[in-house]
Amino acid sequence: MSASFAEFTTDDVPARERGDYWGRQVLQRMTIARSVRDQSFAARLRRLRGPEGEFWDHFSDELPVARDGARCRRDGGDEIYVGMLLDGHSDVSQAGRDQRLGPGRLYVVDMSRPVRAHWARHREVAIVLRRKQVAACLGGPLDDLAGLVLPRQGMTELLASHLRLLALGLPALTAQERNVALATAVAMTCSALRSGIEAEDTPEGLKAAVRLVIQRRYADPGLSPSQIAATLGYSRAQLYRAFADETISIAGLIRETRLAQAREMLIHTAPAPETVTRIAELCGFLDPSNFSRMFKARFGIRPQQLRDEITASVSGSARLGSR
Structure with missing residues (x-):
């Protein structure tokens, strides 16, 4: 029906x-x-x-x-x-x-x-x-x-x-x-x-809500623990207590989500017209140099190097396929 x-x-x-x-x-x-x-x-x-x-x-x-x-x-x-x-x-x-x-x-x-x-x-x-x-x-x-x-x-x-x-x-x-x-x-x-x-409201429920907000708003360069607390109707102290037993802070979770999303975009959009700087902006990073340093610290490679390696790999595969 x-x-x-x-x-x-x-x-x-x-x-x-x-x-x-x-x-x-x-x-x-x-x-x-x-x-x-x-x-x-x-x-x-x-x-x-x-x-x-x-x-x-x-x-x-x-x-x-x-x-x-x-x-x-x-x-x-x-x-x-x-x-x-x-x-x-x-x-x-x-x-x-x-x-x-x-x-x-x-x-x-x-x-x-x-x-x-x-x-x-x-x-x-x-x-x-x-x-x-x-x-x-x-x-x-x-x-x-x-x-x-x-x-x-x-x-x-x-x-x-x-x-x-x-x-x-x-x-x-x-x-x-x-x-x-x-x-x-x-x-x-x-x-x-x-x-x-x-x-x-439980700590686990609150943590799940925080993660949902971050997933929806990671592209906002102003996203912060204070903004998340205001969005959910909690104080920052309540959020910090909920994450007290986690190995990553709320600010760290924002950063990790942005870096992971940037890596996905670099991998799956190469060789695309979007520059590394533009991808950084789309993921909430305003300073390309700072983004590059954080990306290298997290993944062991700078974002431009990753983009170049993927582009070279895609181009090599295309040449082999045309033979």
């Missing part, structure tokens, strides 16, 4: 009716505050729905919503909602957990329990799963999920990246590509939920 794609918007709804339309036709489980229903309101939802779950890409103006106990008892609230802001901020309260959320943090709402949320003008992505499916994935009760903010660790960071990319590419994907992307998102969400209820 293929995933179905649908888009909802307030654009063609009379201004005074938009809040009611959004609550009734789109959010469904939530009650929108009267202050929104009494004024002009703009929103859009792109939804990908398959047998294993749903993906939402949701934009709206300021939106205060609530779900009380009576409504939970009335409609059952079968869904587990895992959301992440792309921009804006929100306040979400459920099961005694009061969270102020900004972009990049994954959080969980259990629709079987009362919840209050207040979004500023925002854009958010989410995966929506059935309770039975999540319970089977976790192998136990779901009591600890309501209001949970997932720790920043390996799978959670991968899921966040996947959801961002899916939101950007969704309208252009083929039906088959949408099926694959949704199935991947659902599997990653289950894994992230499982790790989220088993532990808070």
Whole structure:
């Protein structure tokens, strides 16, 4: 069964009716505050729905919503909602957990329990799963999920990246590509939920997140432990403690990643028009001389020598093949 794609918007709804339309036709489980229903309101939802779950890409103006106990008892609230802001901020309260959320943090709402949320003008992505499916994935009760903010660790960071990319590419994907992307998102969400209820942020999870940031941003010459800490929402001291038992520091890991990437580019792009200086720049090195010294210290050969040897080897093979 293929995933179905649908888009909802307030654009063609009379201004005074938009809040009611959004609550009734789109959010469904939530009650929108009267202050929104009494004024002009703009929103859009792109939804990908398959047998294993749903993906939402949701934009709206300021939106205060609530779900009380009576409504939970009335409609059952079968869904587990895992959301992440792309921009804006929100306040979400459920099961005694009061969270102020900004972009990049994954959080969980259990629709079987009362919840209050207040979004500023925002854009958010989410995966929506059935309770039975999540319970089977976790192998136990779901009591600890309501209001949970997932720790920043390996799978959670991968899921966040996947959801961002899916939101950007969704309208252009083929039906088959949408099926694959949704199935991947659902599997990653289950894994992230499982790790989220088993532990808070762990040193291993934090180290995995640091490595992911470095892999994505090694080309930025300004990348530093301080920038990584700010990106992940930690202090430098927390990062340093997590790496205390490692043989390489965070700065060393940045340098090692850049050098390894430069070596790959030198090997696999020769004889290419990119100069050694340009490859150094693409890998985050601003000083070609310093890059050459570090490369020699790490690999026992200067980058230009490596490029020359590979070019000579490729040219020799080409001459032999032409005979």
